[in-house]
Amino acid sequence: MLSLYRKNRSFFDDFFNDFRMVTPNTGNTLMKTDITETENSYRLAVELPGYDKDDIKVSIEDGYLLIEAEKKIENDEKDNNDKFLRRERYYGSMKRSYYVGDVEIDAIKGSFDKGILHLEVPRETKKIPEKKYLELK
Numbered sequence: 001m002l003s004l005y006r007k008n009r010s011f012f013d014d015f016f017n018d019f020r021m022v023t024p025n026t027g028n029t030l031m032k033t034d035i036t037e038t039e040n041s042y043r044l045a046v047e048l049p050g051y052d053k054d055d056i057k058v059s060i061e062d063g064y065l066l067i068e069a070e071k072k073i074e075n076d077e078k079d080n081n082d083k084f085l086r087r088e089r090y091y092g093s094m095k096r097s098y099y100v101g102d103v104e105i106d107a108i109k110g111s112f113d114k115g116i117l118h119l120e121v122p123r124e125t126k127k128i129p130e131k132k133y134l135e136l137k
Helices: 002-017
Strands: 033-037 041-047 056-061 064-078 084-099 109-113 116-122
Touching: 033 084, 056 116, 064 116
Parallel strands: none
Antiparallel strands: 033 041, 041 116, 056 064, 064 084, 109 116
């Protein structure tokens, strides 16, 4: 009896899966990132499949590089009489941050190509306190 329940459950799950929209990203696969280190910078390659360049924002806040991606999808299907047979919407956003230290946003180079965001972030320059002397009058 339990196997019959599982079989029927599988049938209905498969049936309703046909009505789900394909979303750009799901689960823990969001924003997979490869980071490489060079002598003067860090290079990030962030996977954002299904997104366009206009869907992505990159900013710096309190020493953190923040990457935000937002996607809106509307899928309307009508019959000949303009009655909706199916109408689905998807809205999703995701964020990820990386600590980069004291770096200006203008110093970062970035591009987006074929679903991969490429960023080159200069290394934080450690400010060595310069020894200064008071000029006596």
